[in-house]
Amino acid sequence: MDLEFSKEELAFRDEVRSFAQQKLPAEIREKVDQGRPLTKEDQVRWQKLLADKGWIAPNWPLQWGGTGWTPTQMYLFDDELGAAGAPPVIPFGLKMVGPVIYTFGSEEQKQRFLPDIVSSNVWWCQGYSEPGSGSDLASLSTRAVRDGDHYVVNGIKAWTTLAQHADWIFCLVRTDPNAKKQQGISFLLIDMKSPGVTVHPVITMEGDHEVNETHFEDVRVPVANRIGEENQGWTYAKYLLTHERTSIANVGAIKRTFARVKREAAKVTSGDGTLLDSPVFARKLADVAIQITALEYTMLRILSQVARGGAPGAESSLLKVRGTEIQQSITELLMEAGGYYSMPFVAEHGKAIGPEFTARAAANYFNYRKVTIYGGSSEVQKNIMSKAVLGL
Amino acid sequence: MDFSFNQEQTLLRESVKKLVEKDYGFEARHALLKSDEGFSRAMWKSFAELGWTAIPFSEADGGLGGSPVDTMIVLEELGKGLVLEPFFATVIFAGGCLRRASASVKAKYLSPLINGELLSAVAYAEQDSRFDLFHVGTTAKKDGAGFSLDGKKIAVIAGSAADMLVVSARTSGGVRDKTGVTLFAVDAKSAGVTRTSYRTVDGLRACDVTLQGVKVSADNVIGKEGEGFALLDAVSDEAIIALGAEAMGIMEVLYKSTVAYTKERKQFGVPIGSFQVLQHRMVDQFMEYEQARSMVYWATMMLHKGTGVAKAASALKVQLGKSGRMIGQAAIKNHGGMAMTEELPVSHFFKRMTMIDLMLGNADYHLDRFRTLG
Numbered sequence: 001m002d003l004e005f006s007k008e009e010l011a012f013r014d015e016v017r018s019f020a021q022q023k024l025p026a027e028i029r030e031k032v033d034q035g036r037p038l039t040k041e042d043q044v045r046w047q048k049l050l051a052d053k054g055w056i057a058p059n060w061p062l063q064w065g066g067t068g069w070t071p072t073q074m075y076l077f078d079d080e081l082g083a084a085g086a087p088p089v090i091p092f093g094l095k096m097v098g099p100v101i102y103t104f105g106s107e108e109q110k111q112r113f114l115p116d117i118v119s120s121n122v123w124w125c126q127g128y129s130e131p132g133s134g135s136d137l138a139s140l141s142t143r144a145v146r147d148g149d150h151y152v153v154n155g156i157k158a159w160t161t162l163a164q165h166a167d168w169i170f171c172l173v174r175t176d177p178n179a180k181k182q183q184g185i186s187f188l189l190i191d192m193k194s195p196g197v198t199v200h201p202v203i204t205m206e207g208d209h210e211v212n213e214t215h216f217e218d219v220r221v222p223v224a225n226r227i228g229e230e231n232q233g234w235t236y237a238k239y240l241l242t243h244e245r246t247s248i249a250n251v252g253a254i255k256r257t258f259a260r261v262k263r264e265a266a267k268v269t270s271g272d273g274t275l276l277d278s279p280v281f282a283r284k285l286a287d288v289a290i291q292i293t294a295l296e297y298t299m300l301r302i303l304s305q306v307a308r309g310g311a312p313g314a315e316s317s318l319l320k321v322r323g324t325e326i327q328q329s330i331t332e333l334l335m336e337a338g339g340y341y342s343m344p345f346v347a348e349h350g351k352a353i354g355p356e357f358t359a360r361a362a363a364n365y366f367n368y369r370k371v372t373i374y375g376g377s378s379e380v381q382k383n384i385m386s387k388a389v390l391g392l
Numbered sequence: 393m394d395f396s397f398n399q400e401q402t403l404l405r406e407s408v409k410k411l412v413e414k415d416y417g418f419e420a421r422h423a424l425l426k427s428d429e430g431f432s433r434a435m436w437k438s439f440a441e442l443g444w445t446a447i448p449f450s451e452a453d454g455g456l457g458g459s460p461v462d463t464m465i466v467l468e469e470l471g472k473g474l475v476l477e478p479f480f481a482t483v484i485f486a487g488g489c490l491r492r493a494s495a496s497v498k499a500k501y502l503s504p505l506i507n508g509e510l511l512s513a514v515a516y517a518e519q520d521s522r523f524d525l526f527h528v529g530t531t532a533k534k535d536g537a538g539f540s541l542d543g544k545k546i547a548v549i550a551g552s553a554a555d556m557l558v559v560s561a562r563t564s565g566g567v568r569d570k571t572g573v574t575l576f577a578v579d580a581k582s583a584g585v586t587r588t589s590y591r592t593v594d595g596l597r598a599c600d601v602t603l604q605g606v607k608v609s610a611d612n613v614i615g616k617e618g619e620g621f622a623l624l625d626a627v628s629d630e631a632i633i634a635l636g637a638e639a640m641g642i643m644e645v646l647y648k649s650t651v652a653y654t655k656e657r658k659q660f661g662v663p664i665g666s667f668q669v670l671q672h673r674m675v676d677q678f679m680e681y682e683q684a685r686s687m688v689y690w691a692t693m694m695l696h697k698g699t700g701v702a703k704a705a706s707a708l709k710v711q712l713g714k715s716g717r718m719i720g721q722a723a724i725k726n727h728g729g730m731a732m733t734e735e736l737p738v739s740h741f742f743k744r745m746t747m748i749d750l751m752l753g754n755a756d757y758h759l760d761r762f763r764t765l766g
């Protein structure tokens with residue numbers, strides 16, 4: 001047992017830290033710290049800075065822009081950037097469809113799509129869920145019917161995050177309605193500019209426009225845009241879902257948002273002192289601090305197992321469940337710290353009525369209810385663990 | 393012991409229920425919420441015509457002499473519709489202050505309030521007061537026969553539309569002294585009053601109020617000079633109990649709509665309500681709701697009797713914070729993504745319930761207060 005990182009690992013961490021200090025634009029850092037949504041321009045600007053450094057797709061194969069880092073380096077990288085207030089990269093291209101394309105795509109698809117993902121020239125969104133298919137994703141009913149060299153796609157994809165910015169969408173579609181549910185599904189890449197694709201905003205409870213419904217009406221998609229085999233889409237999607245889950249607990253970002261709650265609470269007058277002097281609030285903070293430590297060391301244990309060649313299994317479900325619960329507690333504490341100034345409604349880019357931190361305090365508490373729902377809800381994760389870990 | 397309602401009370405409930413069901417559909421509410429004032433003056437007029445604005449006031453004051461149980465019934469039903477009109481702010485909170493005022497203040501402000509012609513709100517919170525009602529930095533200096541007010545009040549719910557603001561200001565002592573606070577009835581249009589209005593996350597309207605040399609006549613003091621905190625504290629307890637009734641209506645909708653949704657929504661070929669983890673969570677909602685309801689009834693009866701009101705109000709506020717949080721979060725969890733959207737009522741009830749915890753002191757604050765009340 002050894003709790004320390006090696007000298008090389010520490011040197012690597014310093015390198016990432018100084019990169020973030022030098023390159024992360026202050027306006028972007030500030031928005032992230034204040035929990036404000038980024039514009040498309042902000043997001044692309046930061047991703048391009050990472051791409052220039054060669055750090056945009058660390059887990060990718062070297063030939064497509066990867067870094068060849070060890071799992072520990074990968075962890076340190078995410079952790080440092082999270083701590084620095086860097087926005088997480090939009091996952092749909094870099095963490096989701098990219099890995100599917102380089103793992104299951106044709107050579108031609110790789111050449112065509114991967115460079116634009118790495119350079120952030122093309123924005124992707126994810127079209128899995130449907131109004132009738134959430135946790136039970138395999139029941140999806142968006143139809144793709146073969147017509148010569150094309151599929152004709154009809155259906156609705158729900159919850160397409162940031163589809164309003166997207167150039168392309170990757171979709172699961174049903175190509176064989178007669179096969180067993182998981183078996184008649186194909187994985188299609190669809191140009192959002194195709195005739196028949198329409199994006200309908202869905203406003204979430206905090207008032208932001210983050211998700212959409214994307215409709216497909218007789219959309220013609222070249223067969224060449226199918227990943228792998230027809231009716232094998234579910235296999236590729238499952239592969240992707242594991243990718244999604246492991247990237248969900250960012251301890252660095254969690255620690256930063258927690259530190260911010262402490263910093264802001266220290267400025268809130270309460271009684272004769274500040275909120276930090278309030279025993280009740282201070283105890284809640286301490287409780288979350290301990291939970292973060294437990295999460296961090298669970299993460300590190302899983303990491304060291306992976307570093308020794310093991311595969312992350314159902315443990316990533318643990319990280320997802322606990323990580324998201326902690327994130328929610330932090331948003332709740334910040335809202336509580338805001339007191340009456342958490343009440344004003346402040347639109348995505350609006351000005352605070354009270355102290356700056358209160359602008360998005362309630363909004364983020366409401367918005368973060370999503371984190372235990374998407375990416376496999378907490379209940380679904382627990383089902384996975386009860387089967388895979390407990391053998392129930 | 394009898395927890396049933398008399399015939400008049402049943403009729404009152406029916407009449408509020410009817411209005412909410414008929415005129416306060418989800419779409420209608422949404423349109424109101426987005427309108428300039430954020431509520432309907434015509435609706436307010438109907439409230440007055442139906443006598444609701446007169447309920448808590450004595451017949452001598454021109455009211456109906458209703459009991460706290462009557463108020464509870466109205467607020468519970470208004471809560472189920474997430475009604476936007478400032479009933480709580482004007483009738484319960486400001487009205488509670490005015491009920492304790494001199495005959496001349498009553499004549500000037502309470503009578504028109506009861507008739508539905510005057511809207512009012514209480515401006516008590518300040519930037520650094522957090523939940524302490526006695527923490528008052530706003531000053532009221534003697535100025536000829538009257539006073540001159542200076543300071544800033546925040547988060548005045550329904551303050552933007554108010555014709556008159558009940559303002560707490562310091563006539564003597566230090567910022568955190570419990571004596572030396574005085575309540576004033578301030579015409580909202582007085583010179584030196586500036587309001588910055590905003591929407592609140594739960595769809596209400598509120599404002600911050602800056603007071604700069606605002607002249608208020610000595611006649612407009614509510615209660616006794618220097619004893620405003622005690623008065624405000626008592627009114628706040630009454631207001632918390634009324635807020636409890638609203639919350640009770642909200643929690644009922646939250647948990648029942650969750651149960652209904654999980655019976656309809658199918659995944660894996662079965663209603664999601666058949667998953668035991670969701671069932672147990674809904675049973676927890678049910679239990680929390682029933683506990684909260686008992687606390688509302690109990691506190692309302694304590695208010696009726698007029699004993700132990702402060703402790704009852706704090707105990708209730710703790711229960712509301714706890715139950716409201718559990719029931720609300722569970723409603724969102726069990727719905728899944730659909731609950732995240734503005735399109736479904738559940739998110740709106742959740743937001744209101746969340747804000748109720750912040751109003752008039754949150755659960756932590758009242759747990760401490762309960763403890764210190766002995």
Ligand SMILES: Cc1cc2nc3c(=O)[nH]c(=O)nc-3n(C[C@H](O)[C@H](O)[C@H](O)COP(=O)(O)OP(=O)(O)OC[C@H]3O[C@@H](n4cnc5c(N)ncnc54)[C@H](O)[C@@H]3O)c2cc1C
Nearest residue numbers: 126128129134135159161370374377379667725727728729
């Ligand atoms: C803000 C947001 C952004 C999203 N972005 C995207 C996106 O970009 N692309 C995309 O494809 N999807 C996206 N999603 C969809 C997301 O993946 C789904 O919301 C999620 O899969 C849950 O499905 P559902 O919302 O239909 O809930 P349901 O599946 O209807 O679940 C409702 C409740 O039942 C529970 N439940 C379901 N099945 C079981 C079971 N077997 N046992 C126990 N409990 C169960 C759930 O945990 C939940 O509590 C997003 C969702 C949100 C809220």
